[in-house]
Amino acid sequence: MKSNQPLSKQKKIINFILCALFIIFALLQLNDPDGILWFSIYFIVAITCLYNSFKPISRPFLILILIALxxxxxxxxxxxIDYLKTEDKEEIFGEMVYDKPYLEGTREFIGLLIAALGIMYQIKIRKRQ
Incomplete structure (x- = not known):
């Protein structure tokens, strides 16, 4: 795929779905104490997915976002790692417990990995620019 070629319809649909998911992720963060930070992270990934559907984003810029995430x-x-050592794995789905910071840290770690996967997909579909 050359840089001036548009994305296939299938890749655009996937990008629209990713954009919608990351917007939902962003909106769900607004009730957190650090919601603005997490809203921004997920919203940037959402906009990246949407924008990359229409105009190529440079590979170095996508790699920079990936490295930051x-x-x-x-x-x-x-x-x-602390979470993996616990016996009760289901508590990650419960409320935040302040004496167990590994719960929120694990959620944030997984969220960042999901965001990184979204950016990796953008790099993959624009591989030959």
Whole structure:
């Protein structure tokens, strides 16, 4: 695929679905204490998916977004490991418990990985630019 060729209809549909999902993710963050940060992260990924459907985003810029997401995820990795060591894995779906910071850290880690996968897909579909 050359950089001036439009995306296939199937890839555009996937991007629209990704955009909608990340907008939903962004809106769900607004009730959190750090909701603006997480809204911004998910909204940037949503806009990236939408924009890349119509105009190619440069590969270096997409890689920069990916690196930023993975670097931020790295800060939460130790909390994710703490979660993996617990016996009650279902508590991740419950309320935030302040004496168990690994719950929120694990949610954030997984959210960042999902966002990174969305950006990786954008890199993949615009691979040959």
């Amino acid at each position: 993975l670097a931020y995820a790295a800060f939460h990795f130790s909390l994710f």
